Amino acid sequence: MIRLLLADDEEMLRGALAALLGLEGDITVVAEASTSTDATRLALEHRPDIAVLDLEMPPTDGLRAAEEIRAVLPTRIVLVTRHARPAVLRRALSAGVSGFVPKSTAATRLAEIVRDVAAGRRYVDPEIAASALTEDACPLTERELEMLRASRAGASITEIAAHVHLAPGTVRNYLSAAMTKLGVSSRHAAAHRAWQEGWI
Numbered sequence: 001m002i003r004l005l006l007a008d009d010e011e012m013l014r015g016a017l018a019a020l021l022g023l024e025g026d027i028t029v030v031a032e033a034s035t036s037t038d039a040t041r042l043a044l045e046h047r048p049d050i051a052v053l054d055l056e057m058p059p060t061d062g063l064r065a066a067e068e069i070r071a072v073l074p075t076r077i078v079l080v081t082r083h084a085r086p087a088v089l090r091r092a093l094s095a096g097v098s099g100f101v102p103k104s105t106a107a108t109r110l111a112e113i114v115r116d117v118a119a120g121r122r123y124v125d126p127e128i129a130a131s132a133l134t135e136d137a138c139p140l141t142e143r144e145l146e147m148l149r150a151s152r153a154g155a156s157i158t159e160i161a162a163h164v165h166l167a168p169g170t171v172r173n174y175l176s177a178a179m180t181k182l183g184v185s186s187r188h189a190a191a192h193r194a195w196q197e198g199w200i
Contacts, residue, residue, distance in 0.1 A: 085198030
């Protein structure tokens with residue numbers, strides 16, 4: 001029996017998926033979560049074989065939850081997303097994620113993917129994989145991405161500076177460099193572009 005954790009902030013979708021997967025004779029849903037924080041907590045509590053995590057989940061995201069779970073458990077991770085950006089795939093694979101599928105995947109197909117992942121194999125949606133091979137590399141440094149990640153979360157320059165232990169002027173310089181590289185006129189536009197590309 002494959003023990004499964006399901007995490008998605010859309011309750012109706014999560015409930016439907018749990019019901020459909022529960023019909024499979026070799027899969028049992030042991031826990032459901034609506035936030036990335038709950039996903040990590042419930043994974044530690046139930047120690048599932050597989051965690052199926054929505055990528056776009058508050059308060060952080062499914063990828064952060066995947067990293068936290070994988071740091072302490074052998075649980076294998078399948079990420080599902082509406083926005084299957086190739087750069088996110090690269091980050092997911094680097095974090096040890098075993099499956100990467102779009103939300104348009106049918107429940108019966110997801111069950112097959114769960115079985116493959118439980119057997120030690122990896123699965124990446126073919127269209128996402130093809131896009132990843134042709135995508136341009138991220139032009140931003142890790143520090144610039146860190147600033148944009150904080151900007152996207154709504155932090156002010158002062159708050160970002162305090163969080164990363166830098167002077168506000170240094171934070172502005174990093175953000176300005178990122179804006180120049182991306183050809184946009186505000187840090188919020190730069191953060192949005194970086195998110196769209198899957199870099200943050």
